[in-house]
Amino acid sequence: MSSKGPIQEAPRSVTRVVSATVTREGGGFLVHRPFPTAELREFDPFLLLDEMGPVEYREGEAVGAPDHPHRGFETVTYLLEGAMQHRDSSGHQGKLQPGDVQWMTAGAGVIHSEMPDPAFTRTGGKAHGFQLWVNLPRKDKMIRPRYQELPSEKIPVAESPDGKVTVKVIAGESLGQKAVIETRTPIFFLHFWLLPGGKVSQTIPKEFNTFAYIISGEGVFGSEGRTATDHQMVLFAPDGHTIQFSQKGASILSVLLIGGVPLNEPVVRYGPFVMNTEQEIHQAIDDYRNGRMGFINP
Numbered sequence: 001m002s003s004k005g006p007i008q009e010a011p012r013s014v015t016r017v018v019s020a021t022v023t024r025e026g027g028g029f030l031v032h033r034p035f036p037t038a039e040l041r042e043f044d045p046f047l048l049l050d051e052m053g054p055v056e057y058r059e060g061e062a063v064g065a066p067d068h069p070h071r072g073f074e075t076v077t078y079l080l081e082g083a084m085q086h087r088d089s090s091g092h093q094g095k096l097q098p099g100d101v102q103w104m105t106a107g108a109g110v111i112h113s114e115m116p117d118p119a120f121t122r123t124g125g126k127a128h129g130f131q132l133w134v135n136l137p138r139k140d141k142m143i144r145p146r147y148q149e150l151p152s153e154k155i156p157v158a159e160s161p162d163g164k165v166t167v168k169v170i171a172g173e174s175l176g177q178k179a180v181i182e183t184r185t186p187i188f189f190l191h192f193w194l195l196p197g198g199k200v201s202q203t204i205p206k207e208f209n210t211f212a213y214i215i216s217g218e219g220v221f222g223s224e225g226r227t228a229t230d231h232q233m234v235l236f237a238p239d240g241h242t243i244q245f246s247q248k249g250a251s252i253l254s255v256l257l258i259g260g261v262p263l264n265e266p267v268v269r270y271g272p273f274v275m276n277t278e279q280e281i282h283q284a285i286d287d288y289r290n291g292r293m294g295f296i297n298p
């Protein structure tokens, strides 16, 4: 439906369907994590996907991720419910409300905190969102940090002609809409909602590694029609220009479709640092310990 695709060809096939593991992160918040796991270390150029929650907090209970560093990649935070407050070592501050996106290029390094907004902590409520880690190519790992902060209303949304598919275009393009966010390497980050009977045929560059992550509902994916449901990740083979999927069952299918050009470079990761060599990891730890990534002023 998005596609003025030049060619009629078979849609991409599905190589695997992976179920998210449940774990705790930061100050102890619940995440569903399809990768990295022992089963799937990364999906080049993507290093991690965390579904934060969904979790219902009572008054005063909400937790986040206090001060920690990052170097060598980007973090993309997309909030669905709740409210977050972000602060970093260069004095940058921001708030995330439902539907907002923060695309942070950590580059050479930031120290930041990602906490629930104090007003949200007081009242409690439902928290739900995503964080994706996008690797940077060797030549960009030490660039200056950059933030792109997009309130929900500035993110383009498109609808299919039959009204059964809505897409929020966070990165890349879909159904004739182009994203506002600029990415270092070509990336698609699309959030689709499909009503009963909804079908998507999304054109994607042939070289992209692409996956879908089901937020809620049930869908049928790829050329062989693999069924997947909430907290599952569908990995597509790099065998075509088209990703196809359709809604199944009675409820709306809410799904992220994410793709990017693989970097094909060595990945050496140590917690929040992702570099190309062990030596660069030692350097990152040393820079962090010696305050060369800065501090957050209380």
Ligand code: MN
Pocket (backbone or CB within 6 Å): 065, 068, 070, 075, 112, 114
């Ligand atoms: Mn972080």
